[in-house]
Amino acid sequence: MFDNLSRGLDKAWDMVRKDGKLTADNIKGPMREIRRALLEADVSLPLVRQFVKKVEESALGVKVVKGVRPDQQLVKVVNDELVSLMGGEKQDLNEPRLGPQVILLAGLQGVGKTTAAGKLALHLQKKMKKKVLMVATDVYRPAAIDQLVKLGSMIKVPVFEMGTDADPADIAAKGLEKAKKEKFDAVIVDTSGRLQIDSDMMTELQQVKEAVSPTDVLLAVDAMTGQEAAGVVKAFNDSAELTGAILTKMDGDSRGGAALSVKAISGKPIKFVGTGEKLEALEPFYPDRTASRILG
Ligand code: GDP
Numbered sequence: 001m002f003d004n005l006s007r008g009l010d011k012a013w014d015m016v017r018k019d020g021k022l023t024a025d026n027i028k029g030p031m032r033e034i035r036r037a038l039l040e041a042d043v044s045l046p047l048v049r050q051f052v053k054k055v056e057e058s059a060l061g062v063k064v065v066k067g068v069r070p071d072q073q074l075v076k077v078v079n080d081e082l083v084s085l086m087g088g089e090k091q092d093l094n095e096p097r098l099g100p101q102v103i104l105l106a107g108l109q110g111v112g113k114t115t116a117a118g119k120l121a122l123h124l125q126k127k128m129k130k131k132v133l134m135v136a137t138d139v140y141r142p143a144a145i146d147q148l149v150k151l152g153s154m155i156k157v158p159v160f161e162m163g164t165d166a167d168p169a170d171i172a173a174k175g176l177e178k179a180k181k182e183k184f185d186a187v188i189v190d191t192s193g194r195l196q197i198d199s200d201m202m203t204e205l206q207q208v209k210e211a212v213s214p215t216d217v218l219l220a221v222d223a224m225t226g227q228e229a230a231g232v233v234k235a236f237n238d239s240a241e242l243t244g245a246i247l248t249k250m251d252g253d254s255r256g257g258a259a260l261s262v263k264a265i266s267g268k269p270i271k272f273v274g275t276g277e278k279l280e281a282l283e284p285f286y287p288d289r290t291a292s293r294i295l296g
Pocket of ligand 1: 107111115251281
């Protein structure tokens with residue numbers, strides 16, 4: 001992603017280098033390249049404007065340091081602003097004060113939510129050495145329950161389900177009860193997804209959330225959907241107060257806009273990225289590493 005930014009900037013640096021310092025005039029070229037690259041990456045126009053303005057302000061406020069070339073200074077400014085746009089530090093999952101860690105997973109259909117549930121379960125089990133239970137609350141699609149059960153059996157994580165006739169909030173509450181009784185450390189609740197945001201889905205999500213008081217409410221977001229993803233994050237965050245997002249399908253031909261937009265639009269960090277179909281393909285999201293990759 002963002003191949004064009006580093007290539008475009010290479011051209012624009014020449015003028016900055018010649019002048020010896022950053023000026024309102026010579027940063028115009030690089031700013032134009034940054035703006036173009038961000039729009040191509042499918043970041044929304046208001047966000048692009050805001051970002052470019054911030055970089056401009058910081059660039060012109062940079063003190064001249066002997067021995068550091070102005071183009072290098074500008075790269076550092078852009079890098080720092082990218083890191084800050086994506087939330088600064090890596091954000092871990094929240095730990096419970098008492099009882100099991102409960103992660104509620106939400107998302108539109110097809111984004112990779114159920115896969116993300118399996119990936120998170122494996123992560124908590126393998127890396128964090130936790131005893132994990134998954135709970136299937138998608139009562140509209142028997143296939144979704146079967147899929148979770150199948151994923152669970154692949155990694156030896158039990159799945160609590162009550163078929164398709166029960167109420168999602170009730171299933172979630174009973175799942176949590178079981179987890180407490182049987183001393184599970186973590187519970188992952190997979191919720192139902194729809195093709196589009198609708199008020200029934202949001203109401204149901206709120207009810208499930210109320211039933212289990214989760215430590216994290218994570219939204220699975222398809223990285224391929226660019227700035228549209230940012231809108232989805234905003235809608236879910238407004239209804240269900242997310243604690244973060246999992247950006248899925250980052251291995252695909254994503255233009256990168258979603259990675260840059262989620263935090264700025266919702267105020268909530270990306271906590272993990274999915275990088276493949278396999279259950280091992282989950283990584284924590286590092287804003288600094290992502291910024292370096294963007295700048296090439
Ligand atoms: P859900 O409807 O949101 O639960 O979506 P699924 O978990 O069923 O995933 C939908 C499709 O996306 C499946 O074919 C998954 O294998 C695929 N998928 C999920 N996560 C990733 C990912 O990180 N990378 C790739 N390439 N494919 C993924």
